[in-house]
Amino acid sequence: MEMATKLAGLSFKNPVLTASGTFGYGREAAELYDLATLGGVMVKGVSREPWSGNPPTRIARAPGGMLNAIGLQNPGLDHFLAVDLPFLRAYDTKVVVNVVGHDEEGFLAVVRGVDGQAGVAAIELNISCPNVADGLLFSQDPARAAQLVARVRLETSLPLIVKISPNVTDPVALGAACAEAGADALSAINTLLGMAIDVERRRPVIANRTGGLSGPAVKPVGLRIVYDLARSLAIPVIGMGGIESGRDALEYLMAGARAVAVGTAVFRDPLAPPRIIGELERELEAAGFASVAEAWAAANPQAKERVS
Amino acid sequence: MEMATKLAGLSFKNPVLTASGTFGYGREAAELYDLATLGGVMVKGVSREPWSGNPPTRIARAPGGMLNAIGLQNPGLDHFLAVDLPFLRAYDTKVVVNVVGHDEEGFLAVVRGVDGQAGVAAIELNISCPNVADGLLFSQDPARAAQLVARVRLETSLPLIVKISPNVTDPVALGAACAEAGADALSAINTLLGMAIDVERRRPVIANRTGGLSGPAVKPVGLRIVYDLARSLAIPVIGMGGIESGRDALEYLMAGARAVAVGTAVFRDPLAPPRIIGELERELEAAGFASVAEAWAAANPQAKERVS
């Protein structure tokens, strides 16, 4: 089975990445398996300065998934470059740096910082985090998103992936604005805004009140958005949201994703990413595909993007 | 336990209604239990003319719920008035008529038709159906929604409930525009746009391609939107989305809903609405509330609406 996939000028040995924020910077998973088995690693969001994240409680269970409001706790750019990137660089896998900021300058500083660093394969702009005060700022207005993307574009020649929020009326319009402004690819979806109520304590379970819903519960929403993006836009999409098996991964590929990312599933099963790679290989075979490329958009005949 | 609740000038014997489109016009459930046990019945969407609905397949399973694209198949206003309303009128419960249209005139015709009819307690405007071509037209733009609501307002003195879509960037802005234009209450949420892929047939499971996600999977999204609406707006909210137990119903009340509706749960358990009424009574007791009114917004101290 030909498992390699290409997108935005990058070649991945297989289409399974780990999703940002569910994998730290790879250190914990590396104790369990060889990260080189992965198609790629999307690291936890990196900001210019270190961020503390939100106060606890940050996690709640949800039917078929979970809620989180971590609030992008991260050690900041300098620490990432000095400690985390060198660690990851040692593995033969593609490292995608997820970038966050409170404002355009915040994003730009991180992009400048990682641009040109050995071992960085691509940048993923996280303009869709529902768990920090200004997290959805850029997602809510395609024009603002486009302006950010355009400015980032000037700072780097790395492949630029923009992460799409499901909490918007028109994800395709958002994606189109980003593509227009210079994004090379999109990733979708980030978490859905949600809430859990603690009946005993008479308050929301999560201190931040709302949190991001992820896990199998959101898979239909992710598939719909990936399908719509692939049908309307010429840039490739990395699909995610509720993937916990090779079958789920195949559904995303068939909807029009060039690659997929595994998030919440690693909490239930730390070995989910390598397991899913193996399962996907068998699912492709069973479904009569000779390669990942052949499965691409097989359920989405109007998908636009062609090999990149 | 004082189970009565009031909203928009209406008194419900208890806060549990059946959600639109999951209960037909009550005939099938009436074979199983006395509809008078219900706080209220929100009927399947009614349009001016009969609608055929979408071609099959209309249903797909989803993790923790389901997808549907029924496409508002309904017998139309005349049939509703001649056959269904007289049937429902015989029961001592509040009948809320869910109204749909392809355009403003379509909505207005149904509103005019039901206005003044004996046995109609309130109107629910379904401006948020993701399964008909123009279903989300009015939801996607608060100004358009407000214009529709304002025109409907002129046609009826019945309590006017507007159903809020979760597929928008800012449900509160949508709700605010509707409140401003004369809505007496809001109901939230309708289904989330989603998709399922049939790997064997290499196409979306649902003929309409996308469908509406409902069931426990969407409960966190419903709670979040109800909480935000109650915190920001002075008109009452009827909460729904994934309610399958008295505990779920209580969570919605505590988030700020004055009443709740049970939808998808009746597919798994046709007796869910009466069961949930009983469970809610016990949950209220266990949580130390003396009445439904006391539980209202207990987890949402900034909720705005006061008794109506």
Place this chain on the structure above:
Amino acid sequence: MVERLQPAPDCVELVMEFPDDEAPKPGQFYMLSTGDGRDTYLPRPLSFYRTFSPRRMSFLFRVVGPGTQALAALKPRDRLQAMGPLGRGFPVPDQPIRAVLVGGGVGVPPLWSLGRALLERGAKVTALIGARTRSGLLGQAELQALGLEVRTATDDGTRGHRGPVTELLPGLDADQVFACGPEPMLRAVQAFAASRPLPDTYLALEAAMACGYGVCLGCAVERAKPDPELGPYGTYARVCREGPVFRWDEVKF
């Protein structure tokens, strides 16, 4: 659940004990729910198969996805929710007709009780059962045990006629045909009923279902001759309520 049998590699027959004894009619079905698994929120429709006593009957199904997997994983004495009997079954004529039953794959279950009811009314009943290959032929012994004549067909010719089971139809004398199975098979039966003609031919359909009792409108099938009074509303019928059994000329699929 009382007992679990495995009549074919990917098929399971579950014998269940019900708390009440509402007797189902041939062609009716039940909505079965298992546990609270993530992919089994909706109940799944299954025709009943054999009845052993007023409160004991079985279901025969192919394991195709999470719902049937969860059912297949049940162990004796596990409990599950069953709602039914639901829907409109086969009309069983009182006269001693010559009936042919056609079952493809897991379409056999409703034919067992139908065959028995027809025999009780003195009918002469032939059952045709088809499958892709020999190991997929279901219910042959059980139908024969009732006293029916059974003929078989397999796509690969490993048992009986080689080819679609419906190719056996022209060779038989029948007043009425009753069929249950995959869509292409039902379409062939439709065509056969039209060509003879055999107006009293009945088909048991399948559809994706959410509720099974008429409230969700999920199980739509197109009506062949919509009632003009209903307008567009009459375009589709509900498989769960107006069906699952339809006369061959009532539906388009």
Place this chain on the structure above:
Amino acid sequence: MVERLQPAPDCVELVMEFPDDEAPKPGQFYMLSTGDGRDTYLPRPLSFYRTFSPRRMSFLFRVVGPGTQALAALKPRDRLQAMGPLGRGFPVPDQPIRAVLVGGGVGVPPLWSLGRALLERGAKVTALIGARTRSGLLGQAELQALGLEVRTATDDGTRGHRGPVTELLPGLDADQVFACGPEPMLRAVQAFAASRPLPDTYLALEAAMACGYGVCLGCAVERAKPDPELGPYGTYARVCREGPVFRWDEVKF
């Protein structure tokens, strides 16, 4: 799962057999997953309780929600996923100290193996266990069977001291205190450690967890003295990785 015991009305002890024999340290925990239920997507953290052999140990927990309900519903020979041992356990001093263990409600489990380890090193160990009422007192016989002195307290005075279990602390001579239980109890132990002072007092904390192995950052607890090098990033520690056992002065909660 091998055996199910019910030491209190709402508490269950499950004895489990593991495929490997990685010996956990006192205070470490496991992430347990059951089936694929709708409300049990995330695994649940539980401290191990008694160890019977290198591959057989037990878990003791209160049934509070869907996760613990699903665990409590397991039957002997059912299988479940367990990941662990995880986290940083109690530091067990090599000297024969005078140790006091404080366990509130279902905080008792980690104290069993800790008590045993301390005894093995010649320590003099007293265990204080508290609960709301008599039937909620857990592990008394099991801790006594190890050779520990056990004192009890209940809020309603139905057994032992009437009042918080931490009120028994001042009456004891201790070099080190080890505590596990609800937050108010841990806060009282913190205050006690500060007042004596008893610098080597350790607390086992709880937090909502998603992963249990350090990748989600869900299990944050505020650090009392953040490392200035880390800036705001040092505000919170991970209970699952830097804990669950912290020295009393490392954390604020």
